[in-house]
Amino acid sequence: MKNIPSTQQDLKNKKTILLVEDEVIIAMAQAEFLSSNGYDVIQVYNGHDAMAIAVNDDSIDLILMDIDLGNGTDGTKVAEEILKKRDIPIVFLTAHAGRETVNRVKDITRYGYVVKNSGEFVLLSSIEMAFELFEAQRQTKEREIYLDVTLHSILDGVIATDEQGKILRMNRSAEQLTGWKLHGAYGRPLYDVFRVMDIKENQPDKDSEHHIINFDPQGEWRKKLILFSRSGEVFRIDKSSSPIRNENGDIRGRVIVFRDITSEYNSAKQLQDSEEKLQIIIDGVPAYIAFLDKEESYVYVNKSYAQWYGMDKDDFCGRKISDIVPPDYLERAYPYIKKALSGESVVYENYIFDKNGDRRILRVEYVPHISSGEIIGFFSMTIDITEQKSSEAQIVELLKEKELLLKEVHHRVKNNMGSIASLLYLQRDTLQDPAAIVAIQDARNRVISMMSIYEMLYRSEDYRSVPVFAYVSDLIDKISESYNPGGYIKVLKEIEDFKLDSSILFPSGIIINELLTNAFKYAFPKQASGTIHVKMIRKTARTVQISVKDNGVGLPDACEMFGKSCFGLSVVNMLVQQLKGKLSIVKNGGTEFKIDFMV
Incomplete structure (x- = not known):
């Protein structure tokens, strides 16, 4: 019997099935049958295509997969890979219904399998059941997620137990306070995890140590307790407990709600302790610290500040800075005090004479103190930096x-x-x-x-870097004086003005010396006239190029490999390697040597 959708709602709810079957004729028949029963069907014939479509096509609602896809491809393995990427119902097709088949699919999916040729009704029923089971599982997951989010959103600690007092649930606040994670506390008696002591009676809380429903089964009770965390921390808590009842009103457990009131309980003592600790810290700082209000009156000074002026700390309160600080020191400090009282943090140096008459250099920092948008004073921290x-x-x-x-x-x-x-x-x-x-x-x-x-190093400021233009130009002139006294060879210089480290310029200078000397000696035999172009430039921020080019007779082939007979060129080759550079030779109406290297 064929069930063809006849209404707009049926068309809207039409499901798409990915049919994975390596037998083409069987696949076509199954696709035709499924289509005639109201499903959109996408056919593929191998695991690779199934994986690609299932993962990337969100319109797929269910996968009908043959277990044996031929060529040794296992449909269950393909299904496992798909389920790693997305949650989707998968129904397996198989020609066998033995235990081995059951074992292959039971750990992969809960939607089962259909034996081929078991009938149209069985196939359609299996598909419908898979959709219903998937939807039920989806709704269950949503409810679980909602309950989990709600539970973990509660700032108070929450613990739920069964009727035997064994823990079933805990939220994050309860985990933090007790020091137990749910996976470790699950199934344990409440008193193993929720270790509390009655503050009033100064003894373990008997309500939490005994069977939980033996106490006040009708309603809620509250207590203030001390909670001992698994990590050794101690919290003061406010605890309440209520029974969990089923639809018939029977008690099936309890829910314990508790919150940390340690900070509230100890706030006064903690404030006192913190003030004492802060006082100890400030007095121990090797600096002179004071706080003055906007009227430039002392509110507080530390021990070091008081000792510097030979006074007690209490003697400063309410007194003006001008009553304590020497006039000349204060005169130098006033411009910075005004900046601090206008909201600007400042650091400067000042000096003062100690009780022995020795001049002490001080580093002074003023930081404005702002409350509710208003400057109420400034902090002063002074360090002796003599x-x-x-x-x-x-x-x-x-x-x-x-x-x-x-x-x-x-x-x-x-x-x-x-x-x-x-x-x-x-x-x-x-x-x-x-x-x-x-x-x-x-x-x-x-x-x-x-x-x-x-x-050049002798004349430089940093004794390491050398100006390229001055050095190379001077070097070219000196070489020209030695080999070109008659001036029949014209030397063109293209030297940019930048600096290089002497460790780089040493080999660079020798390279230029060797190449220029070589050009003078061999490029123009019999005192022929000509031109030599020497260039040293920055090609990029990190790259330098040296070029020596002549329009002479050209480089002999015997020297191209830098053999023993060409000592100077062999030196050039070694120095280029030292610079980790690249040497190229161009012979076109003369000879050009190019060296590029990084700096």
Whole structure:
């Protein structure tokens, strides 16, 4: 018999079923049957598609799934994965009804299974029962959630027991006060968890220790008790208890409601204790603390403040600051006092002479005290920083000495390297071998490159960073004087003005020295004229580029791999690796060396 929806309400409530069946013909027949009985049907033939649609399509109301989906796919495993993603009724289809099938599905879903070919009525009934069971479970969950939220929203502690006095429910407040979580307290006798003592009788509360319904079964009773938490904390509580009755009026347990009144009970004592503790703390602070009202009269001072002026603490109350503080000190302090009384927190330094006539430097802080939008006074906290200032002065002197020493070191290194450069120059004039003369000149230029760094460091302020423009420009000029005295080769400089750490500029200078020297020596044979373009720029905030480009005869192929015969270029290659940079060579109407590295 076919049940086809005939009303608008039926169409509105039409359910959608996801049919998962690997046998296409069987799936088509089942889909046709379900459609004819008022269901929208979506067909899939494998677990992967079933998972994708079930998880992402909220219109699916129920899944009808074959247990055996072929190719070794287990429908129960697919169902488990789907149920991890969403709560939905799943009815299994199977060709077998043995115990093994029952065991496979019982732990996955409560909606059971249908044996294939068991009849249309059985299939429709199973689907309808699954919908009804799912809706009943949904409503039960909603009621449970509502009751749970309500129970946990109550600020008082709530404990519910059965008729035997064993705990069934607790809210969060009860958990916090007793120190027990519900999972640990469930099923325990009330007196195991709710350990209380009668304040008046100074003994355990007998009502909570005995069978709970033996006491006042007709109504509610209240008591003030001391509660001993599982963690060892002690609370003073106000407790009330009422019976829980069923529809016939029979008592099925009790509900105990209690609240923490410890703060109320002990408020006066706690206030007194806190004031005493605060007094001890303030008196123990190694600072001079005072509070003055907006009339600049003392309301409170700590022990240190009173001792500084050789007075008792009680002698300050009500007296003006001008009666206590020396006039010259007060004159320097008044601008800051006015700022504090206008609502501004201020910190400044002042000085005063102690009873021995020694000058003491003080760090003073004023903080306005505002109540109900009105400034009623200000707090004053003063710290003696005389020793700190003395130490700071010593540190400054030591730093100056260190700077002078470092400057002298740089100066001596520069002079020593200058001596080496001069010796190499003298040695060169004694040589006859052209190759030896060139080698000595190259070595001298390398020394000059490093010597220039120390010259710059000697003149710099921080003794670490060096201005690139000044150093590189000077280096280029010195190299040009050695290899281009006639000026037949034009040198173009493109050097940006920025600073680099000397540890980076050392290898950079040697690289420029080697590449520029190489260009002078080999790019223009027989004193041919030409141009060399030297560039050192910041490409980005973290990237620097060095470029030496000539329009000469080009780099010999033998030097491209930086072999032993090209010592200078081998040095360049090693220094580029030291800078963790990248070297590229372009040969197009001359030779260009580009080095990019991070800083």
